[in-house]
Amino acid sequence: MRAYLFIMLSLFCTVSWGATDLLPVETKTIDIYRRAVPSTVNVSNIKLSRNMFYGEVEIPQGQGSGFVFDQNGHIITNYHVVQGGDNFVVTFYNDPKQYKAKLVGVAPDKDVAVLKLSDMPAKLSPIVFGTSKDLQVGQSSFAIGSPFGLDYTLTTGVISALGRKIDGIGGVKINDMIQTDAAINMGNSGGPLLGSGARLIGMNTVIFSTSGSSAGLGFAVPADTIKVVVPQLIQHGKLIRPGLGIGIVPDSMKRRILGNDKGIVVSYVDEKGSAAKAGIQGMTQDQMGRTYLGDIILSVDGQDVNNLDDIYQVLDKHKIGDEVMVKYRREGKTLATKVKLQPL
16 A cells, blocks of 8 residues: 555656746746747748849848737838848748738838738737836846747847947947847847846847857847837838938048048038028038038037937937037137927
8 A cells, every 4th residue: 555655656746846847937938938929920021033034033032020019010120121122021920821011111220120011810919018218237038039040939038238339220320229148140130029027128139249140149129219210110101300401421531521530521501401590501612613611510419429420329319399509610610509400
């Protein structure tokens, strides 16, 4: 009898302490994945090309990830995932069908793009947004995406740093990026970065690696940035940002003109724009074709500006209609004027 009871107890312990017995942290991670994966999608970028034998053919450009923004079928991903594409295909977790999508709007200097499904699945599960303003270094982070084409992969880690600045597209840096050591690889781009509540805290964007694989340095666009950018992309197709109503000389040419990197050279001024009304002048040309230097802007809102990125970063802190103090140099004299920011 005792032997029988010992065998039964052993069997009970084997069942109780088997693979189905999970630690609380494991249960939490599984719950986060199950709650967020229906909102996560794969995005395929397809380029149309003409072939002399077959006519117009579709050529896959690449693949990335994304997530559902709303019940209207808007999908959020990175700009570099959709860059150069003509057609886009979106697939969902546990759904074999491929859904066509069209490009709605892009913000290249934020690396954000919005697609809209042309036809939709029976049920859409928009991602639940959190906030990125209260993030703390050391808290858990969870990334979902399709690294190297391996669909709906979950990786975990922590927030490694906040407020990072990385190179964006067009010479403008992306500020306030989230750094995480959750493994992010090619194909993760555009996928959600989640906090412990399964809420979106960022969009996986880029890795720093010499080999092309994760080296523990992944970066994500903050959720609070996405909240600001995406509604504008849906409504206008682009990011409506504040500007001065000027054009500036490229950095390489500026160095030849000034002989240094200080300030930015105004190339032209919108005649009906804010800068013109404030008296700022651009470069001019006489009847003989000789070019004369215009104003050199030294600072905006009290912050030195020496290139396009500098001025973007300053103006991004303001909204259309705000007034900023612009300090500039003209014919050796330093002047200042207030400029009302206009739509760029």
